[in-house]
Amino acid sequence: xxxxxxxKRTILVATDFSKPGKLVVPYAFKLALALNLRLTILHVVKxxxxxxxxxxxxxxxxHSLKTKALLELGRLIRLANENGLxxxxxxxxxxxxxxxxKVAHRSHIAxxxxxxxxxxxxxxxxxxxxxxxxxxxxxxxxxxxxxxxxPYPRQSAPVERSSLSGSNxxxxxFDGSASDRR
Amino acid sequence: MAALRxxxxxxxxxxxxxxxxxxxxxxxxxxxxxLRIDELSQKRYAHQFQKIxxxxxxDEVITExxxxxxxxxxxxxxxxxxxxxxxxxxxxxxxxxxxxxxxxxxxxxxxxxxSCPVFTxxxxxxxxxxxxxxxxxSPPGSSTG
Numbered sequence: 634x635x636x637x638x639x640x641k642r643t644i645l646v647a648t649d650f651s652k653p654g655k656l657v658v659p660y661a662f663k664l665a666l667a668l669n670l671r672l673t674i675l676h677v678v679k680x681x682x683x684x685x686x687x688x689x690x691x692x693x694x695x696h697s698l699k700t701k702a703l704l705e706l707g708r709l710i711r712l713a714n715e716n717g718l719x720x721x722x723x724x725x726x727x728x729x730x731x732x733x734x735k736v737a738h739r740s741h742i743a744x745x746x747x748x749x750x751x752x753x754x755x756x757x758x759x760x761x762x763x764x765x766x767x768x769x770x771x772x773x774x775x776x777x778x779x780x781x782x783x784p785y786p787r788q789s790a791p792v793e794r795s796s797l798s799g800s801n802x803x804x805x806x807f808d809g810s811a812s813d814r815r
Numbered sequence: 816m817a818a819l820r821x822x823x824x825x826x827x828x829x830x831x832x833x834x835x836x837x838x839x840x841x842x843x844x845x846x847x848x849x850l851r852i853d854e855l856s857q858k859r860y861a862h863q864f865q866k867i868x869x870x871x872x873x874d875e876v877i878t879e880x881x882x883x884x885x886x887x888x889x890x891x892x893x894x895x896x897x898x899x900x901x902x903x904x905x906x907x908x909x910x911x912x913x914x915x916x917x918x919x920x921x922x923x924x925x926x927x928x929x930s931c932p933v934f935t936x937x938x939x940x941x942x943x944x945x946x947x948x949x950x951x952x953s954p955p956g957s958s959t960g
Contacts, residue, residue: 660932667828744934749926768907768926768935774821778932 642743643671643721647733647767650676650705653748653780658709660778661746665718670743672720674709675736676702677729685726699724730766737771744774818906818936823873825904825934833876834898835864838883838890857882888924895931904934 646661648654665672678698685692706722713720725732737745749764768775819835826833837860860882868877883890895903907922926933 657932664825664829668825764926765923768923771937774934774936776932776934777926779927779929 641671641719641741643673643741644668645733645737645742645745646672646674646709647729647745647747647763648674648676648709649729649748649763650702651748651750653750653778655748656780657746657748657776657778658712660776662713662716662718664746664776665713666716668743672713672718673723673736673742674706674713674720675723675725675733676706677732678702678724678726679729680726682727695726699726729763730770733763733767734770734772737767737773742773744776745771746776746778748780749777750780817938818904819867819871819873821934821936822904823871823876825902826873826876831876831901832878833873834879834881834894834900835868835877836881836883836891836894837864838885838887840884840886887921888928891921891925892928892930895929900931902932902934903929904936906936906938908938 644661644665646657648657661672664670678695680695685695702724703722706724710720710722723736725736733745733747736742745767747764747767749762764775764777768777822833825831864880864882868874868880881894883894891903891905894900903925905922905925922933922935926935
């Protein structure tokens with residue numbers, strides 16, 4: 634699906650294939666349909682920089698991780714194509730936060746969609762959060778979906794476009810101080 | 816403001832209804848007089864709301880405007896739950912380093928605790944409202960993907 638003849642604006646879906654990581658996929662599809670955007674599905678294999686050159690064993694272990702990730706990516710791409718969306722896959726090795734930001738800096742990325750575990754308190758300090766660091770430094774808007782958010786009904790994504798307009802509203806929060814700065 | 820324009824763009828594309836919320840902590844002597852706060856803030860923000868709404872060209876999607884005094888994070892989360900909202904769009908200033916530690920961030924707390932997806936728009940992002948590829952996608956099935 635690398636038919637990027639002309640650069641089109643793209644949603645960057647960053648996923649780690651965990652539960653919250655996968656939860657964002659239907660949301661991303663929905664938005665891509667409504668906004669007429671392409672999808673780039675990104676997975677970052679977590680490893681120290683230059684890890685591949687360390688030793689043959691490191692290379693091998695990374696290789697198996699990459700293969701697994703590629704399979705998962707392929708599955709998502711297929712799902713996207715079934716929903717009538719154009720999707721690219723991207724597999725990077727490195728530190729997740731940094732790699733996501735690097736991709737996000739390309740000009741055709743409209744916004745980032747990613748899941749977050751939404752940990753608070755002690756867990757938050759211990760684990761840190763990829764989503765958070767992305768959120769703070771991203772050059773574009775970021776949509777985060779928390780693990781506890783009820784999953785979006787997948788089958789209805791293409792059909793019920795107006796389901797969002799029913800009883801539920803899009804909710805805009807206006808941060809007064811933010812406007813003062815402009 | 817970037818957040819608002821982004822939200823308008825999204826709402827139009829998603830056929831969604833939009834609810835504009837402003838929350839603020841009361842300051843100084845007003846703290847002891849909640850009724851007066853409400854009255855004052857309603858008055859004060861009505862005009863401002865009108866201004867930003869017309870600037871964002873969102874008149875037709877914004878159905879409700881709410882001003883509440885209180886802890887912003889709590890107000891936002893309460894409203895989101897109460898209105899069963901599908902999406903929160905929130906602006907953030909994206910402070911870093913020392914300032915971040917000192918000030919904390921409403922947006923961050925909302926991201927961490929919201930029960931629905933949160934669309935965070937930083938004030939300094941590059942063309943935040945340029946979200947689409949222009950035309951609406953043809954209905955799925957006819958498109959080849």
